Amino acid sequence: MLSAKRNTSIFFKTLLVLGFGYFFWLMLKITLEYIPYNPEVSFLMIKQTEVSERPEYLSFFYTHVYTSIFVLLSGFLAMLRKNFGFKNFHRNMGKVYIFLILIFAAPSGIYMGIFANGGLLSKISFVILGFLWWFLTLKAYQLARKKRFKEHKQWMWRSFAFTLSAVTLRMWKVIIVYLFHPNPMDVYQIIAWLGWIPNILIIEYLITKKLI
Structure with a gap:
């Protein structure tokens, strides 16, 4: 029985x-599309208004793209x-993760959310996502500093649920376009x-059930 459980795990x-x-x-393939620096490639082709009218937009965009893959x-x-x-590998990876989100990825994501495609509803969602991502990560960091590692682990999972929104929103996009062909x-x-709400609900369920 133990062997079966171990094999399943x-x-x-x-x-x-x-x-x-x-x-x-x-x-990573998506990230590499933006190397070398080019303001007229891929997603940026539909953001030329922001690129031309807001000099800071590209700085925030590339900050978000380049740091998010490492996050x-x-x-x-x-x-x-x-x-x-490797000594302290887990701890050091956590430090890199938290630092990149708090200083670069989340703030730049919030800025980009203000100019998100899809109108007001999309903008609201991406801005909320950015703020929650930043807050959850900060909370995880504070708990680690207080050596409350069980709670730290739970808040890190919450933060990572938002990190994975970069993946899940693209998954949902493929599914929705394939099934419904919407505008x-x-x-x-x-x-x-959809990119982040199901993620955090799943994590909250797993935490409630003490599975993580």
Whole structure:
């Protein structure tokens, strides 16, 4: 029985790592589209009004894009809670994750949310997402400083649920477009909320059930 449970645990962990690896690669490919610096590529092609009228927009955009990929990776490695033979690896990954979110990724995300596609509903969602992402991460950091590590772990999972919105909103976009073929702006309004609300609800359920 114990052997079966252990094998099941190993299977799901392996599946988790492989799944994350796949989606991380997809996100990395998106990030690499913006290297080298080019204000007229991919997503920026539909943001030329902001690019031309707001000199700071590109700085915030590239800050968000370039830091978010490292946030995603460091967050996942921190969530694994393993040192992999390196002293304080888990702790250092957590520090990188928290620092990048609080100083770069979340603030730039909030700014970009103000100019999000999809109208007011999308803007509200992305701004809320940015503020909650920042707050949850700060709370996790404060709890770690107080050595309340059980609570720290839970708040880190909440933060990571918002980090994963970069992946899940794109998943929802593919599903919705494939099934319903809606207007592009309608898609933005829908995925702006679907990208993070189911994530945090799942994490809250797992915390309530003491599964994480």
